[in-house]
Amino acid sequence: MSQLDPDAWRAQARRWLATVLEPARAPESSQDADLAVFHNLPEEEERLLLERCRAYQRARFDAGYQALTLPADKGGAGLTAAHAVAFAQEESAFDVPPSTELISVTVRLVGMAVSLFGTAEQLRDYARPLLRTDLLACQLFSEPGAGSDLAALRTRARKEGGGDWAIDGQKVWTSGAQFADYGLLLARTDPDVVKQAGITAFLVPMDAPGVEVRPIRQMSGGASFNEVFLSGVRIPDRLRIGRPGHGWEVATTTLAFERTASGSGNRRKGGTFSDVLALARSLGRTGDPLVRQRLADLYVRAALRAATVDRVARTSAAGGRPGPEASLTKLMASDLLSRTGQVAAELMGARISADTGEPGTFAWTQHLLGAPATGWPEAPIRSSAT
Numbered sequence: 001m002s003q004l005d006p007d008a009w010r011a012q013a014r015r016w017l018a019t020v021l022e023p024a025r026a027p028e029s030s031q032d033a034d035l036a037v038f039h040n041l042p043e044e045e046e047r048l049l050l051e052r053c054r055a056y057q058r059a060r061f062d063a064g065y066q067a068l069t070l071p072a073d074k075g076g077a078g079l080t081a082a083h084a085v086a087f088a089q090e091e092s093a094f095d096v097p098p099s100t101e102l103i104s105v106t107v108r109l110v111g112m113a114v115s116l117f118g119t120a121e122q123l124r125d126y127a128r129p130l131l132r133t134d135l136l137a138c139q140l141f142s143e144p145g146a147g148s149d150l151a152a153l154r155t156r157a158r159k160e161g162g163g164d165w166a167i168d169g170q171k172v173w174t175s176g177a178q179f180a181d182y183g184l185l186l187a188r189t190d191p192d193v194v195k196q197a198g199i200t201a202f203l204v205p206m207d208a209p210g211v212e213v214r215p216i217r218q219m220s221g222g223a224s225f226n227e228v229f230l231s232g233v234r235i236p237d238r239l240r241i242g243r244p245g246h247g248w249e250v251a252t253t254t255l256a257f258e259r260t261a262s263g264s265g266n267r268r269k270g271g272t273f274s275d276v277l278a279l280a281r282s283l284g285r286t287g288d289p290l291v292r293q294r295l296a297d298l299y300v301r302a303a304l305r306a307a308t309v310d311r312v313a314r315t316s317a318a319g320g321r322p323g324p325e326a327s328l329t330k331l332m333a334s335d336l337l338s339r340t341g342q343v344a345a346e347l348m349g350a351r352i353s354a355d356t357g358e359p360g361t362f363a364w365t366q367h368l369l370g371a372p373a374t375g376w377p378e379a380p381i382r383s384s385a386t
């Protein structure tokens with residue numbers, strides 16, 4: 001596939017997408033694909049959504065369009081960042097099943113990390129099934145005392161007789177842990193060296209004896225995150241990812257994927273400018289000068305974010321390494337989600353607290369309550385309208 005010139009490759013990708021997906025619907029007509037920032041689905045519906053996503057990811061893997069920039073000997077397509085950008089652009093013209101956090105973590109973070117650091121057996125047994133979403137994996141990094149300062153983590157892994165590892169500790173904010181088959185875990189294996197040097201990465205089976213997943217209930221009603229307790233969990237050495245003491249390298253590589261993944265187009269999360277515009281139209285408010293001012297403010301911020309995302313993508317496509325602007329796109333996204341929810345709340349008034357999700361509208365209540373969890377520290381909204 002890499003023999004094709006970029007334009008021919010793009011056309012081929014577009015033709016393939018048309019064989020597996022429907023064209024994208026206009027936002028105003030979309031009624032069921034709208035997920036709140038953290039959607040609240042009953043477990044059965046969440047599983048159905050996961051299966052829809054998995055069917056697409058499997059088709060994508062089988063056709064050679066998954067992990068485009070990963071070297072071919074690591075299970076990827078061995079193409080350039082420009083191809084990845086082109087694919088994301090083409091994909092955005094189609095109705096891609098809304099990706100869940102767990103699918104994203106599995107394919108774009110854990111699957112990539114295991115592909116890069118895994119042994120030949122791990123590539124066959126784990127990386128390939130992860131990239132194809134036959135296996136699902138969560139990210140067991142954050143701890144109650146190790147968030148921003150991740151290297152301070154205290155979960156311990158000790159080598160036992162026979163080469164197994166025994167793991168004890170606690171993780172927190174683990175997205176999708178209740179549906180994951182494995183977790184990419186960081187644990188301290190040597191407490192006597194500089195903190196970054198004493199960490200090792202492992203793939204932990206989430207059904208291993210001693211692993212307990214407890215959901216964290218959010219104010220929006222859902223439970224997207226979990227606490228994960230590990231008590232005397234024993235795993236074989238073949239589930240170690242990378243060399244002992246090299247877990248920090250696995251972690252920083254994984255987190256770099258997370259940062260640059262923001263350029264990848266159409267993974268919709270929460271209400272967009274189009275949704276709030278559709279809401280204003282449906283309420284007959286687009287003639288109100290104050291509403292127009294608020295909408296214009298949102299539009300400009302959304303355009304600025306899109307331009308920054310594009311800048312990150314162009315840097316990657318040209319073979320460069322995106323700088324702080326990659327992190328900025330995440331900050332801009334969470335700011336935009338908060339502001340979008342606030343404008344929706346102003347438009348709807350008291351109805352926001354009784355939104356029934358009637359056709360043509362969006363689950364704005366969940367959006368408003370879920371947006372702060374994406375990381376914007378406070379809601380600096382009302383006063384900045386002018």
Ligand SMILES: Cc1cc2nc3c(=O)[nH]c(=O)nc-3n(C[C@H](O)[C@H](O)[C@H](O)COP(=O)(O)OP(=O)(O)OC[C@H]3O[C@@H](n4cnc5c(N)ncnc54)[C@H](O)[C@@H]3O)c2cc1C
Pocket residue numbers: 105138139140141142143144146147148149172173174175176373374375377
């Ligand atoms: C949507 C979402 C999904 C997530 N999913 C996962 C997951 O699947 N797996 C996982 O492991 N984690 C996950 N996390 C957790 C995320 O990575 C943590 O939020 C992160 O580790 C930060 O930790 P913390 O919340 O403890 O914040 P803290 O580290 O306590 O920071 C709180 C605030 O203090 C500031 N601060 C911290 N240290 C300093 C300092 N030295 N100087 C100045 N300011 C400082 C921070 O900037 C921040 O504003 C997720 C988070 C979100 C929002």
